[in-house]
Amino acid sequence: MRLTDKIAIVTGGARGIGRATAELFAEEGATVVVADLSVDTPLADGIEFVEHDVTDEESWRRLVAGVVERHGRVDVLFNNAGTVGSYEPIDTIDPELWKRIVDINLNGCFYGVRQVVPVMRENGGGSIVNTSSIWGIAGAAGVSAYTASKAAVRSLSKNVALSYVGDGIRCNSIHPGIIDTPMIEAQDAGVTAGIVDITPMKRLGTPREIANGVLFLASDESSYMTGAELVIDGGYTAQ
Template sequence: MRLKDKVVLVTGASGGIGFSVSELFAREGAIVVATDITAPPSPYPAGIESMHLDVTSESEWKSVVSDIVKKHDRIDVLVNNAGIIAYEPLHELQMKEWLQMIAVDQTGVFLGMREVIPVMRKQRRGSIINISSIWGSAAVAGAHSYHAAKGAVRNMSKNAAMTYVADGIRVNSVHPGFIHTALTDAQAPELNEVVIASTPMRRGGQPIEVAYGCLFLASDESSYVTGTELVIDGGYLAQ
């Protein structure tokens, strides 16, 4: 019960990392509000509340946060997980594609923090976990907009950590490597094979392996951890 009675808001929770985070946190005693624009393919376990949230929408963020506070009187943990991925190189990137990536992967994180931080400041405590990527710290050819957004999440997290440390709010980013999810399963197999072959452990990770890292950052066990990057990548960035 490492998160007993903590109120947690998770975005992008209908599958992959978000679903695993929601499920694990609930098992550890949290009151989990799982949000997404779609319902999960299989029902959430008992005890997890579900709400619709388009992370690019200011009005939906305000409504969701307001509803959670009205019902539970607090938000202890925010996991900004919702995201998309694309692989266009800069010279082929269309404005529509650029704006969509930034809206979901970067602006969604900004809106989430902006709505939740005032709640946490009143509480004088809170943990924000922003899901970035190894591509937020290193680069491969192509995927220009994804690199831009995930790199921004990395530094946005550090900025918020320093800005609100006196309010008792901790902000950290998590940087997964290749993780087996519906998102990566839909990619070209040869693309996945290249990344896995470049990973020292020679395998992809599982969502639950990222969820356990998030559990540490959400719990009071990480009370002296803020502004850091937790890399969960099978050794990729250590090369």
């Protein structure tokens, strides 16, 4: 029980990597609050659901205040909500779509950190895990807003780690490769096949494989890690 008595918030937790992580956190003893726009199928027993928009700072205030009111603190924040949104390059993407993608992927993390840092500081520390991507490390043609926002999440995580290390707050980023999630199912099959083809393991990863990495970063087992990048990508970025 690696998260016994921990209070954890998981954004984008209704499906995919977020859901797998929320379920694993609960299995490992945490009290888990899933924050998402909606939930399609019931979550496991004991996991709370809160309707939440990561791009709305007031929604973040209500979320964190509600968790503190019910449970007294926040020990873990998994900033996981995100979107690909567009595969367009810079010269053709609609600027409003660019802003929307950046708002979800980057500003969602920014607002989350702003709200949990005072709570974690007051309670002696905590762990923040931000979802970046292999494309926050390696380049990719097109996909302009996604790659820019995920690279920014990588850098933001290091800034948070260094800014709040004295408060006992750790922050690390996780960098999944191509994972079998509803977001990937919705994209063009040819795009998916192309990425799998250049992944050395030649397969999609599973949400649980990513969740295992997030669990490590959330738990006290990673107590000497902050500002680090955990890459789980079937070898993609090793090339």
